[in-house]
Amino acid sequence: MAARPFYVKFTPSTSADVVAYRIYAQKTPDQLQISPASPNVIVPGPFAPDPADGKISIDLQPLFPDLDGQYLIGISAIDDADNESGILEGMTTVDFVVPAAPTDIEFVSG
């Protein structure tokens, strides 16, 4: 069974021309901040913010199926000319890795 969805929510950039968001996932404490070399995925728009709070929600699980532990999650906006905004950061703990199947299955008693 796949891991449950785990969402990052954020208020979108107010800039015009934003066409995508780059989502970074940096395991901590290996690194204490997001850098351009941190693992990342680009999520292209269009985006439909939640009418209730104006925020965009993105499920991290399909983007980073191997996350297991504490992570610094970063989000930046990208425009149609490939300019990138500063990075919004937040810390969270996730575990998308299913456990290994048990081994050494044995009959104990009759």
Add this chain to the structure above:
Amino acid sequence: MKRKFPIVMAMLIAFLFGMGLQWSVETYWGVTSEPVTVAWDAVPNATMYKYEVRHLERELVYLQGETSQTQVPLQLSSAGHYVVRVTACNGEGCAQDGQGNALWHESTDPNVATVDGQARGWWIYRVLDKPSGIEFGEQNDPNSRHLASRGRQRIRDLWGPSGSKPGILRDTRASRSVKRE
């Protein structure tokens, strides 16, 4: 696509050097959500001023308008460099040069622009406003599921070497009002 801005900027610099202009303009940094005000001296007999804001990389007139004031607030919500130009008008028409051509004064021209009271050209550079208000949760959001499933199809093609990513713009300075003395 990734090199669009550097290439355009290199062409612009080469063009300006080719025209014999000195490359020394002040850059007013800021994020796209910050408003900026541009001001100029009053011109005798002028009743109205026309202004234009050009976006250099996109090669278009981003904003234009008229005002009876000697300053105008601007909202520049796309990333990139902006140059402002202004002309003065009254009931007889707008400013002209000796040959009868429309005369505009431009912010990059040190003959008509100032920075902190000193003759110097300037332009405005805006960087993308970053997202805000990050939070995490397992709440099931129908909109999110839609996004995630769409993203999954495309993400395979978007993974690339990290070295090919553009630089991240973190360092910004507050924008300032600029007035020609």
